[in-house]
Amino acid sequence: MTTEEQYKSFILNCTTSPKSVNNYSDFKRINETIAKIKGVDSFDIYSCVHTKELQDIIDSLNNNEEFKQYEKTGSYQYSNALKTYMRFLCAKEIFSNEAKKVKLPSNLTLQQIYYGAPGTGKSKTIKDLTFGESVIRTTFHPDSDYASFVGTYKPITEEVDLRDCYGKKVFDDDTKEVVKEERIAYKFIPQAFLEAYVEAWKKLGSSKKQYLIIEEINRGNCAQIFGDLFQLLDRNEYGFSDYPIVADKDMQKYLEKEFAGWEITNKDEINQLYGEANMVNLIMKGERLVLPSNLYIWATMNTSDQSLFPIDSAFKRRWDWKYVPIREGRDKATNAPLNWYINTGDKQYNWWSFISKVNELIGSLTNSEDKKLGYFFCKAKDGEIDADLFVSKVIFYLWNDVFKDYGFDDKDFQDEEGKILSFDRFYEDKNGKTNVDIAIVEQFLANLGVEKASFNKEEEEIDTAPSSNETKGNDKTKYSFNGSEPLGKGDLGISIIKQYLKEHPKMKYSEIKETFPDSMLGKELKLIGLIVTRQEIENAIDSYKKRAYGFYKKRKFYSSDGVEFYVSNWWNITNIDSIIKFAKEQGWTVETIK
16 A cells, blocks of 8 residues: 555544545645645645644645635635644654654653551652652642632732822932832732643753642542643653643633743654644643643542542542552661650550551451551651650540540450540649549550560660679669659669759760769670760660660750760669669659569
């Protein structure tokens, strides 16, 4: 089959207009008109094998009075035929080696929703993946709408020249400068979508990515928020929107101004995707909206919020879905476990153990994955989640959002006497102050079977180790410092040092080290020291560094000369007398509680 026959065969199979077919079969009239325009003896329309050349011919025909007349008489069948031929040339250029294909910038998914239980690290995952890239972030909520996502006219204040009743500028008598005044004006204000859209088109030629991140996408009404932009989410294999849409007049004006003077380097290839020689021009004028191939729209979704605004299946299928499972948190640089812990004051509990145990309970009672907790549900400070944060955030969520519809009859919600651990019992009133009831917190953790933190276990081993004056056996002696609640040895030592530092806030680091020498801990313990800097911890050998996590890093201090330092809490029956002696020398009371 000849090239001309292939062209005609294509036309016969791709057009629904019989007149267009007939005109392609007999192009004599159009060829004669073009020949007159070009001043040549004859012309064959099939000699045009590139879209740009054909578009030039079409433009010349549209400016020709003879063509306009018989085009109108023929009910525009000639222009329909030319449009069909243009589609063929576009297809030919796209799928042949004559034109450079527009490829996706990478294998990353253009539209992706990261979903999972609260605290699984969905936002952190996106943050890590987009590190160093251009990111525009927004959050959906029940009041979000098209205007707050895309843009709209809003009243703003502008500083303008003050003019008198005759329209003349008013000058300050002293400075001789024009007096300014604030005036309310209405201006089109772009929001997250349009900001990302404009930046993406401007970055397209440089192959740079632009990310639009939508946090909590299902907390807003997506159908209302996206509106007609929904159609743009259908992307072709080259990453551009399959179906362009017409922008409203306000948006057109804004986009035309933003893109004024801007050139898209590969516009011919993009035009070929749509079978129109001026599609990029329409985009730059703001008359058409098309998502470029470097615009990534990623979102997060908490499965526990699924009922807020259900997402319909048509919207869902336009996204790729990435499940973020519940797993132990790890350090980004080393991939080592973060080892977060719950600190009740006297005891420290492994946070991952708690997450695992409580999720088992949630699963057994609710038969659902939606309400489970992720590792990052709480944000630890230096690895520590204190009792106040634990109760106010975790226990409150469990009691009010997870378990309230299932009751508290399970043994995990009971104390040793079989009484229900209602939420109010996690707080106690003492001397007119409301504090977390540590005993109730520890009761709940014990009911779940939560493991102690690894350094807590090591501390207990040291705490029960026999001294040179003992044979063997455990020593679980508690102490009261200045009338405090019973404290273990580790917390007693810390409390004494903390009190001294509080009363001597102007001490330099060297003075603190001299006041609390390493010798107070004894000679047998393999530790970095009693008072150490962060650098000393980081430079320690691995065995010391492991202990340093629990015995130093959870207690941070600053000296008057700005040194950040940490205090060991490795006190046990072999060395506790040294710190007790120091306390009594200050006139403080330390009482032994057996």
